[in-house]
Amino acid sequence: MAGLSLKNTPVEIRFLSARDASAYSNLRLEALETEPEAFGSSPAEHRMLSIDDIATRISDDPENKFVVGAFAHGRLLGTAGFLRDKGLKERHKGQIWGVYITRDARGKGISREMLCLLLDRAIKIDGMEQIKLAVSNTQLSAGRLYRSLGFESFGLERKALKIGDKYVDEEHMVLYIKGPPIKDLRLTHPPPTP
Ligand SMILES: CC(C)(COP(=O)(O)OP(=O)(O)OC[C@H]1O[C@@H](n2cnc3c(N)ncnc32)[C@H](O)[C@@H]1OP(=O)(O)O)[C@@H](O)C(=O)NCCC(=O)NCCS
Numbered sequence: 001m002a003g004l005s006l007k008n009t010p011v012e013i014r015f016l017s018a019r020d021a022s023a024y025s026n027l028r029l030e031a032l033e034t035e036p037e038a039f040g041s042s043p044a045e046h047r048m049l050s051i052d053d054i055a056t057r058i059s060d061d062p063e064n065k066f067v068v069g070a071f072a073h074g075r076l077l078g079t080a081g082f083l084r085d086k087g088l089k090e091r092h093k094g095q096i097w098g099v100y101i102t103r104d105a106r107g108k109g110i111s112r113e114m115l116c117l118l119l120d121r122a123i124k125i126d127g128m129e130q131i132k133l134a135v136s137n138t139q140l141s142a143g144r145l146y147r148s149l150g151f152e153s154f155g156l157e158r159k160a161l162k163i164g165d166k167y168v169d170e171e172h173m174v175l176y177i178k179g180p181p182i183k184d185l186r187l188t189h190p191p192p193t194p
Pocket residue numbers: 035038039098099100101102105106107108109110111112113134135136139140141142143144145
């Protein structure tokens with residue numbers, strides 16, 4: 001998306017539908033090619049998907065899965081995805097995935113707006129209590145953005161991604177929305193008495 005100018009251009013933020021599959025596929029490929037350390041998937045894996053696979057992946061199912069997109073001049077610039085966990089014992093959790101915006105559109109608050117729309121819907125899902133994500137420790141802007149939205153770190157996965165000979169650590173973050181208060185692990189697991 002070279003040469004993109006957003007000056008005085010209104011940016012539309014909306015939920016994607018299956019009709020956006022082709023635009024989404026192109027932007028996702030750009031994301032995987034230009035930011036390999038930010039995502040677990042590879043361009044080669046993405047190219048194996050059919051347009052129907054992609055349409056299914058992004059189709060809007062408000063209680064379980066959806067993707068927010070940002071558009072300018074009708075072009076898809078950025079995305080942020082949400083997926084509710086499936087198991088009966090895990091349906092109180094959801095994951096954010098696929099957060100990306102094309103380089104020329106960064107630093108203007110557009111991703112923050114995409115995530116606000118995503119979270120606004122996600123936190124209203126009946127039974128939703130916590131939203132998680134994983135962010136590579138190379139993606140400093142993403143980490144700052146998530147922290148500014150209230151996400152907190154709960155773990156570091158060392159060597160989470162292996163790209164050729166290079167390893168990337170991932171920080172796991174969570175936003176607790178509701179549910180019983182989190183117990184202090186230091187109190188529930190006291191050290192054994194000598
Ligand atoms: C992470 C990413 C999605 C952030 O997108 P963005 O649209 O630039 O994000 P925002 O503009 O909402 O906020 C990020 C930055 O802009 C700044 N910003 C926010 N609103 C702003 C505004 N109105 N005007 C100017 N700057 C603003 C923020 O302070 C922040 O600055 P920082 O980069 O120094 O921390 C983008 O950098 C990206 O696609 N990175 C590569 C992929 C990636 O890392 N994805 C995350 C995978 S977990």
